[in-house]
Every structure is written in structure tokens, then in C-alpha cells.
Amino acid sequence: MFNTMRVSGVSMLGQFSAATVLLALLLAWPWSARCAEEELTPQEADALAIAASGGDRFAIARLLDLGRGGDPAAQARIGWLYYEGKVVRQDFDAAFEWIAKAAEGGDAGAMNALGHLYQEGLGTAKDRSLARKWYARAAEEGQPAAASNLGVLLLEGDAKDWPEALAALNRAAAAGHAVAMYNLGRVYDEGRGAPEDADEARRWYARAAERGLAAATRALGELAESGRGTAQDLARAAALYRKAREQGDAEAAARLGNLYLNGNGVPRDAARALALFRDAAEAGDPLGQVALGGCYRSGTGVERDLAAAVMWYERAAGQDYPAGKNALAFMYARGLGVEKDEARAIALYREAAGKGDADAMFNLGILLEDGRGARADVAEAFRLYRAAAEKGHEGARRILERSGSAPGTGDFLDSFKRFGAAR
Secondary structure, eight states, X not given: OOOOTTXXXXXXXXXXXXXXXXXXXXXXXXXXXXXXXXXXXXXXXXXXXXXXHTTOHHHHHHHHHHHHTTXXXXXXXXXXXXXXXXXXOOOHHHHHHHHHHXXXXXXXXXXXXXXXXXXXXXXXXXXXHHHHHHHHHHHHTTOHHHHHHHXXXXXXXXXXXXXXXXXXHHHHHHTTOHHHHHHHHHHHHHTSSSOOOHHHHHHHHHHHHHTTOHHHHHHHHHHHHXXXXXXXXXXXXXXXXXXXXXXXXXXXXXXXXXXXXXXXXSOOOHHHHHHHHHHHHHTTOHHHHHHHHHHHHHTSSSOOOHHHHHHHHHHHHTTTOHHHHHHHHHHHHHTSXXXXXXXXXXXXXXXXXXXXXXXXXXXXXXXXXXXXXXXXXXXXXXXXXXXXXXXXXXHHHHHHHHHTOOOOSSSOOOOOOOOOOOO
16 A cells, blocks of 8 residues: 555655754744744744644744744644644644645645645545645655655556656655655555566665665565565564564554464464554554454454454454455354344445455355345356456355356456555
């Protein structure tokens, strides 16, 4: 999943954390002596915003005074405080209003943030064309994060522009932007916008990992675990997942837990796996939530609890995570921890299959072939089996072999994986 605002969007505040050293000087600054038309520097605005986010009343009042007076840097920081819900209640409408003012006033970081708001439909209607416009303007102003976000935007949706996307990501990577390097790794890893190339993916992941991006360290672990483009090295995968987890990557904890669960590269340890899954799940990682739900469903490392399994699957499904929807559909199809509802299972399987989940394609095919939860549709079932088999699903392949049908290249469901956040 390609990363956008979760890492790169923070750059709207420029060197926000680095500006702490200016705080004491700034709070003692004789503001009344400054000319009314003199705008804040980015460093001054950052320091003032830091103080405001900590509840400093003088800083809050001064930031609002400057923002209402038309200072773009102050307006951008006010918008960010509303976006994050710091000091004030989170309010995307207010965030949009302030950030739009700042962007129109020429604040490059606000242009990047405004692109994000349009892309996600926060405080305004979703508008890809306006998101593209503002990302491009911010990139022209020298914002590598905006170039990275522009590249991701152009890799998404129906109207993809792969050449321009790669150009934007390469531009951001050349400026040292770690998230853009990671996203380039994903491009080559998944073959989206460029030919699949595990070596090139590894090169970009390594560059991003060198800059401390935990998601890139985890991605290197995924390559080592799968053996894509190299000899499989499960011990190295475990070490990389461990490092990424220490850097704060929740998905890495889930992947490390899976190694412990199966004894791959580490000693088999169900209790350790469960603890890692719980860490990831409670941090909001959908892979960890599905894995933890699986432990509760099977009673692995913990007492069997179907209601708990459903709860964790629901949390993952609520994040639009295909494997979470597939797992939740399984529970509804069989009445495990919930009242049996095959129609609900069909709907969830369809959503997951539409996101490219091979298990969901297979499971949906089974229900449709048997006419459970919906009218029987054998043709649709076998289309789903072919799509799942094309993705390597062994059960679907066996069904096709028994029926004398082989995977073709026809009408497959879209297997697109959303380019977005480095979880």
C-alpha cells in the first residue's frame, strides 16, 4: 500500500519538530513591535504552532491573530491544528478553510496539505483534479512530499498516469524523500507503472530504510521472507521485521508474529506470536487484527473465543482491508460468533474480491456455484475460480483442473492494490 499523508503530509509544518529550539526565543519576541505586514518565517510559524499545540494561550492567541490578519504560514498551522485535533476539536471543515486560505496565499506546505484534503474528501468533496493541481503547485515550489503525493495520486484510480507518476516519484526521491523511495520500491515490487523487478524494488527499499523509514525495512523483510528475486532467508526476514517493529511499524510486528506461529526462521512459539499479533492489532494494523482474530477463532495460543474473532475481523474490515472482509464473511457464512447470514457473507466476499483478494474470489465462487446467499450463477463462479487461480490459489486451481477448465486471461476481477499508506 503506497504511503501518502501519514508520513509525507506532515511536511506541511516544514521542520516542525526541529523548530523546538526556537520556542523560548519566539515566546519572548516583541510581537507588537513587528510590522503588521511582516509575515512569519516557516521556522517561526512552526515554533508558534508547537507552543499552541501544547496549550500555550499566548501562542494560540498570537497564531489566531496572525491567521486572521492574512499570514499564510499562521493559517497553515491553524489548519493543521484543526486537522490533528490539537487544542481544538478535530474539524476537517475548519482545517480545509484555513489550509485553503494559506495555499491561496502562497504557503507551499499548505498547497501539499490542500491536495491531500481534496484527494481524501476531508472538509470538502473529493476532487482528484484539484488534488493533482495543488500537489503539482507545491512540487513546483520545491516540496518533495508533494511530488511524492502527486506520484501516488497518479498511480491510483481509473485515470492512471504512470509516466508522470514515476517522474514525480523520482523527482521526490532525488530530493532525498524517503517515502518516495519506498513508493518507488512498491512500483517495482508490484509491477504497477513499471515492469516488476524485485532487484530494483530492493534497491529503493534499501535507500528508504537507510533513512530510517520503518515501512521500507519491513518491505525488505517481505522480500527476504518470500524469496522474490533472491534466495529465501527467513532468519533475515525475522531480523528485519524485528528492526522495523522497533522503529514503530505495527505491520512488522504482525509479520514477525506469523514467523513465530509457523516456526519460520525463529523457534515456533504460539504465545509469542499471539503477543505480537495483539501488539499490531491494538496499534490499528489490519493484518495484525486478522491474525489475532484467527488465533481466537482457532484457539491458537489463547482460549477459543468466536465473538472476539468476529470483533477483530470487523475492525480490519472497517479499514476496508480485503483479508478482514474475507475473514468476517467466513464467519457469517458459517454462523461462527454471529448469526448465520449467507447474504451478508456474499456482500463481504464481493467487496474483498473486488479488491483482488484471491481467497474471497474462491469463497464467493463456492457460494455462487451452490446458490447459497444468492441465486446460483455457475458461470460467475467459474470466472471467480479462474481469477483466483491466476493469483495462485490452489483450491481454485484444483476445481478448474477437475472441471477440465484452465485459467485463462479473460474477464478477471481487478486485482489492484490501493497505492497509499506505509502501514
